[in-house]
Amino acid sequence: MEPSGPPPLLFEQSRTGRKSSVLAATPEGSNPISSLIPDQFLADKPPSLPELDELSVVRHYVRLSQLNFAIDKNFYPLGSCTMKYNPKRNERIASLPGFASVHPYQPASSVQGLLEVLYELQNYLAEIAGLHAVSLQPAAGAHGELTALLVAAAHFRSIGEKRANVLVPDSAHGTNPSSAHIAGFDAVTVKSGANGLVDLEDLKAKLNDQTAVFMITNPNTAGLFDHQISTISSMLREKGALMYLDGANMNAILGVVRPGDMGADLMHYNPHKTFSGPHGGGGPGAGPIAVREHLAKFLPSPMVVKNGNGLYELDFDRPESIGRVRATFGNVGVLVRAWAYIRSQGPDGLKNISEMAVLNANYLLENLKDVYPVPMGDRCMHEFVASARAMSREKGVRAMDIGKRLLDYGFHAPTVYFPLIIAEALMIEPTESESKQTLDQFITAMRAIASESPEVLHAAPVTTPVDRPDEVQAAKNPVLRWRAN
Numbered sequence: 289m290e291p292s293g294p295p296p297l298l299f300e301q302s303r304t305g306r307k308s309s310v311l312a313a314t315p316e317g318s319n320p321i322s323s324l325i326p327d328q329f330l331a332d333k334p335p336s337l338p339e340l341d342e343l344s345v346v347r348h349y350v351r352l353s354q355l356n357f358a359i360d361k362n363f364y365p366l367g368s369c370t371m372k373y374n375p376k377r378n379e380r381i382a383s384l385p386g387f388a389s390v391h392p393y394q395p396a397s398s399v400q401g402l403l404e405v406l407y408e409l410q411n412y413l414a415e416i417a418g419l420h421a422v423s424l425q426p427a428a429g430a431h432g433e434l435t436a437l438l439v440a441a442a443h444f445r446s447i448g449e450k451r452a453n454v455l456v457p458d459s460a461h462g463t464n465p466s467s468a469h470i471a472g473f474d475a476v477t478v479k480s481g482a483n484g485l486v487d488l489e490d491l492k493a494k495l496n497d498q499t500a501v502f503m504i505t506n507p508n509t510a511g512l513f514d515h516q517i518s519t520i521s522s523m524l525r526e527k528g529a530l531m532y533l534d535g536a537n538m539n540a541i542l543g544v545v546r547p548g549d550m551g552a553d554l555m556h557y558n559p560h561k562t563f564s565g566p567h568g569g570g571g572p573g574a575g576p577i578a579v580r581e582h583l584a585k586f587l588p589s590p591m592v593v594k595n596g597n598g599l600y601e602l603d604f605d606r607p608e609s610i611g612r613v614r615a616t617f618g619n620v621g622v623l624v625r626a627w628a629y630i631r632s633q634g635p636d637g638l639k640n641i642s643e644m645a646v647l648n649a650n651y652l653l654e655n656l657k658d659v660y661p662v663p664m665g666d667r668c669m670h671e672f673v674a675s676a677r678a679m680s681r682e683k684g685v686r687a688m689d690i691g692k693r694l695l696d697y698g699f700h701a702p703t704v705y706f707p708l709i710i711a712e713a714l715m716i717e718p719t720e721s722e723s724k725q726t727l728d729q730f731i732t733a734m735r736a737i738a739s740e741s742p743e744v745l746h747a748a749p750v751t752t753p754v755d756r757p758d759e760v761q762a763a764k765n766p767v768l769r770w771r772a773n
């Protein structure tokens with residue numbers, strides 16, 4: 289099937305004078321809308337909006353929604369992103385008026401239910417982290433990283449030290465060095481060994497009394513658990529440096545091992561990954577952070593607290609806090625979904641999620657590695673990184689071509705070209721949500737693609753409305769606004 293191309297915009301479908309239903313005129317015969325607007329606010333001429341009938345508008349948006357690739361339609365094995373199924377129950381709960389229709393500045397006494405949910409979520413996240421205190425304020429994982437590094441900076445200020453560096457492994461997500469930089473530190477790269485884990489010799493060489501924080505992702509972005517974590521933690525403690533755990537991969541270890549027990553002093557969560565907040569297309573997310581006891585006083589203000597009378601309040605009386613990092617108390621809709629997910633699973637359910645996520649990833653790894661070599665690790669955690677390097681050398685087929693071709697088979701592409709330490713990376717994360725039948729279909733598709741001709745793969749996808757957008761242009765010169773020529 290030839291790509292049909294994107295559907296015309298509403299502006300392009302517009303016909304002068306076409307209308308949907310119109311509000312009936314008032315008994316006095318005046319136009320009901322303009323009569324409600326004071327004269328001084330009325331423009332001389334109407335804005336140039338598209339003129340359409342209602343059915344065309346409904347069809348336009350329904351068609352657009354169906355063009356999207358979505359987790360509700362198909363398997364979405366996007367590594368590093370944890371695109372798990374988002375139970376519809378969470379949506380229903382998050383849209384209850386007591387959560388969705390409150391005003392952030394209404395008195396705490398009138399939002400006790402919401403504050404109770406946030407208070408409980410703080411406690412659950414502290415418990416899962418094995419750490420002392422949680423702030424729900426940051427608006428995304430990257431924002432959590434930044435907030436935690438500001439907390440670390442406040443800690444060193446409070447003990448009269450000025451430390452310049454944050455160490456980041458070369459396998460880290462790009463947000464790690466960026467957060468370090470924005471928080472005022474220099475980001476220093478620590479190499480990975482050939483096994484994909486932190487190279488302890490390189491860490492030793494770069495760790496010194498200027499090191500404020502070591503940011504580690506464990507399991508890391510290659511889907512490997514760094515078993516050296518206790519050694520790393522001791523090395524850091526000896527130098528007075530803090531350990532930050534990037535918690536984007538918590539889906540692999542919920543209820544199995546706690547970051548605090550691994551020696552982490554600070555961490556962030558991505559509730560939109562681990563706790564089933566729908567995401568993609570840029571958000572919304574959240575980035576709660578958890579910290580060890582001696583760092584709690586620096587957390588953003590306000591915190592949700594429970595007073596002696598059993599009532600919930602916002603505590604603004606936090607003299608050593610780094611201050612606010614976001615208006616009010618975070619992306620409440622995402623946080624309510626996280627609470628609902630955790631409550632519906634319970635401790636055993638959370639552990640089961642991680643076990644299933646790891647099992648599913650290993651099932652795919654085992655059934656694909658003979659055609660898509662996995663350079664680092666025979667076993668993985670919740671995700672693994674295969675390499676199309678040999679295929680690229682032998683027949684000029686790249687990771688991108690494989691990703692594009694998967695769309696023709698009805699699967700979203702894995703993450704490609706990340707992490708940077710693996711050439712022609714295909715990073716695959718099935719999550720716990722998928723059935724064995726879906727995993728088997730994916731394996732069949734991946735194996736079929738491996739034997740297809742370069743011509744077919746270079747031309748893919750052929751079944752989608754848009755085939756290969758110019759990604760550089762789309763990133764550098766995005767066209768976000770319609771303009772009349």
Ligand SMILES: *Cc1c(COP(=O)(O)O)cnc(C)c1O
Nearest residue numbers: 368428429430461463534536573
């Ligand atoms: C997704 C991710 C982040 C950033 O989280 P956002 O919520 O997208 O800002 C950081 N680190 C890792 C390893 C990630 O996968």
